[in-house]
Amino acid sequence: MITVDEALTGREALLAAAGHHPFARHALRRDEAVRGWRHDGTVGWLLPPGEWSAGGAVGVPGPALDVFAAQRADGTLQAGQSINVSRAEPAEVTARLPVARLVEWDFLWTTGPVPRRPEQERVERLTEADHPALAALIEEAFPSTTSRPGEPGIVDWYGIRDGDRLLACGADRSRGDIGFLAGLTVAPGLRGRGLGAVLTAGMTGALFARYDTVALGVYPDNVGALRLYRRLGFTATERRTSIKLA
Numbered sequence: 001m002i003t004v005d006e007a008l009t010g011r012e013a014l015l016a017a018a019g020h021h022p023f024a025r026h027a028l029r030r031d032e033a034v035r036g037w038r039h040d041g042t043v044g045w046l047l048p049p050g051e052w053s054a055g056g057a058v059g060v061p062g063p064a065l066d067v068f069a070a071q072r073a074d075g076t077l078q079a080g081q082s083i084n085v086s087r088a089e090p091a092e093v094t095a096r097l098p099v100a101r102l103v104e105w106d107f108l109w110t111t112g113p114v115p116r117r118p119e120q121e122r123v124e125r126l127t128e129a130d131h132p133a134l135a136a137l138i139e140e141a142f143p144s145t146t147s148r149p150g151e152p153g154i155v156d157w158y159g160i161r162d163g164d165r166l167l168a169c170g171a172d173r174s175r176g177d178i179g180f181l182a183g184l185t186v187a188p189g190l191r192g193r194g195l196g197a198v199l200t201a202g203m204t205g206a207l208f209a210r211y212d213t214v215a216l217g218v219y220p221d222n223v224g225a226l227r228l229y230r231r232l233g234f235t236a237t238e239r240r241t242s243i244k245l246a
Helices: 011-017 022-027 061-073 090-094 128-141 195-207 223-231
Strands: 006-009 035-039 042-046 055-058 082-086 099-110 156-162 165-172 179-186 214-218 236-245
Touching: 006 011, 011 022, 011 035, 011 042, 022 042, 022 055, 022 099, 022 214, 022 236, 035 061, 042 061, 055 061, 061 082, 061 090, 090 099, 099 223, 128 156, 128 165, 128 179, 156 195, 165 195, 179 195, 195 214, 195 223, 214 223
Parallel strands: 055 082, 179 214
Antiparallel strands: 006 035, 035 042, 042 055, 082 236, 099 214, 099 236, 156 165, 165 179
């Protein structure tokens, strides 16, 4: 059993304890009743059922893993649920938790407008009528993505067209008070022509109309995407580890 330093209730208490960290601002919705804790300088939380992740934390991963291990042992967390912590060594995770899958990724964000790209005005907000074209492009270009038309948590879709053909698309998965880009996709035969940069810049500009910070997630081995995002101003980074519990 773990005794935490402080129990925390409500989004505002958690954000204050976490120093309003952008990842916490993203993970914690404004309209959700959440509870969490502070332990050895790390702040963590549990989300209501049905969320993308059962819980998360910011700060040194060890104390968070200790708390989540205790919650897994007492049944608060169940097999099949996922949790999300600051980057942890795989051995550090498996020593504490039963793991079905472990994924490392980077949470990048920017607080300033991105450099304007030529043809950025081609990026447009899509509608439900575009869902068939979206589904076809995603299946061709990015079949492993979890961002698809009709998926929960997607606020809007944006895209670039050439006449009736959809060339590139991306999902607005904003939550909390952070704008969030996801599922950025360019048709395979058109990669390397700057469409990804145009799409990212156009979507980021659109989200800055509603948020003071815009973020995205990227796998650390996607060197080309990382280089692009950093060039566009996504230079702040929080390295994350997502854990699906066994």
